[in-house]
Amino acid sequence: xxxxxxxxxxxxxxxxxxxxxxxxxxxxxxxxxxxxxxxxxxxxxxxxxxxxxxxxxxxxxxxxxxxxxxxxxxxxxxxxxxxxxxxxxxxxxxxxxxxxxxxxxxxxxxxxxxxxxxxxxxxxxxxxxxxxxxxxxxxxxxxxxxxxxxxxxxxxxxxxxxxxxxxxxxxxxxxxxxxxxxxxxxxxxxxxxxxxxxxxxxxxxxxxxxxxxxxxxxxxxxxxxxxxxxxxxxxxxxxx
Ligand code: FES
Numbered sequence: 469x470x471x472x473x474x475x476x477x478x479x480x481x482x483x484x485x486x487x488x489x490x491x492x493x494x495x496x497x498x499x500x501x502x503x504x505x506x507x508x509x510x511x512x513x514x515x516x517x518x519x520x521x522x523x524x525x526x527x528x529x530x531x532x533x534x535x536x537x538x539x540x541x542x543x544x545x546x547x548x549x550x551x552x553x554x555x556x557x558x559x560x561x562x563x564x565x566x567x568x569x570x571x572x573x574x575x576x577x578x579x580x581x582x583x584x585x586x587x588x589x590x591x592x593x594x595x596x597x598x599x600x601x602x603x604x605x606x607x608x609x610x611x612x613x614x615x616x617x618x619x620x621x622x623x624x625x626x627x628x629x630x631x632x633x634x635x636x637x638x639x640x641x642x643x644x645x646x647x648x649x650x651x652x653x654x655x656x657x658x659x660x661x662x663x664x665x666x667x668x669x670x671x672x673x674x675x676x677x678x679x680x681x682x683x684x685x686x687x688x689x690x691x692x693x694x695x696x697x698x699x700x701x702x703x704x705x706x707x708x
Contacts, residue, residue, distance in 0.1 A: 488534065488554040502529055502544040502555055513544075516557055520545045525631035528603070528638070531555050541601045541635045563637055565648045570659050580618035581656055586649050589616055591642040598636035598646050604629050608636045608646045615649050620661060623653035 484495040489509055496505040503520065506513050518524035527544035534552040544557070566585040573581045583589055589612065598608035607626050614622035627650035637645040674680070687695070 485549050485551050485553070487549050488552075490556060491554075496549055498549070500549055502531065502542065502547050502549055502553075503527060505549045506544070506555070506557070516544070522546045523631055525633035528633035528635045529555065529557060541603055541639075543603045543631070543633060546603070563634055563645055563648060565645070566652065568652070570655055573656060573659075575618075575620070575656060575660050580616075582615045582618060582620075582623075582649055582653055585652055586615075586645065588642060588644055589649060592616065592644055593642070595641065597639040597641070598644075601635045601639040603633060603635060604631060606630060611650055611653075612644065612646050615646075615653055620653045620657040623650050624657045626650075627654065 483498040485498050485505075487494050487496055487505055487509070489506060489511065494505075494509040496508045500508055503513060503517060516527050516529070518526035520527075522543055522545060525543070529542055529544040529547070530539050531542065531547075532539055532554045533550070534554060549555075568585055573585075575581060592609070592612050594609060596609045598612065599606070599610070602608050606629060611623045611626040614626065627647075630647055630650055632647050632651065634645075634647055636647055637643075640646070690698070
């Protein structure tokens with residue numbers, strides 16, 4: 469079928485939505501996400517795209533409407549297109565992540581490691597832009613306050629669903645990076661404040677005592693084909 473006929477048929481059977489990508493007008497089928505709509509419109513989405521499932525945070529996107537210029541935020545792989553949506557891709561957020569060695573950061577009474585790593589945390593004046601921007605609806609400003617008090621546990625709880633898209637940092641007038649601060653808090657909590665699981669400790673001990681040496685040596689000598697076969701035939705824990 470000729471392309472124009474196919475397009476005509478598609479338009480007849482599917483409700484088409486008017487969208488604008490970087491100012492250019494397109495029609496795309498209702499129900500597509502911003503990401504799939506971009507591809508439908510002919511864009512090759514190879515930057516600002518990862519898991520396509522709302523987990524990796526690579527697809528932070530801003531959009532508005534022709535009748536409402538307020539900037540809104542979303543993950544492009546999750547947000548469905550709407551009539552008269554104006555889409556602007558934001559493929560990359562420059563961000564400065566503190567460089568640290570977790571081993572040097574044991575939490576101590578009276579020392580807020582997060583403030584040491586991110587001193588501008590103290591400049592938050594509570595505008596709440598970060599919370600309004602978060603596509604995961606997290607209480608970002610709340611966990612920034614928790615971070616300021618050095619409450620790693622609270623930051624962990626409130627930021628658990630963060631996908632590291634960086635949109636919160638993009639909107640902070642003080643240049644604070646809530647997502648990186650929360651990541652540091654979760655790492656500190658995991659390293660120092662959570663008891664190590666006994667089964668892990670037991671397994672590490674077994675490895676150190678050489679329990680698996682023979683098997684590991686055999687694996688090292690295996691061909692790629694053999695490794696692939698063993699991988700495909702491995703025992704998989706049933707899903708709960
Ligand atoms: S592509 Fe991974 S969150 Fe959207």
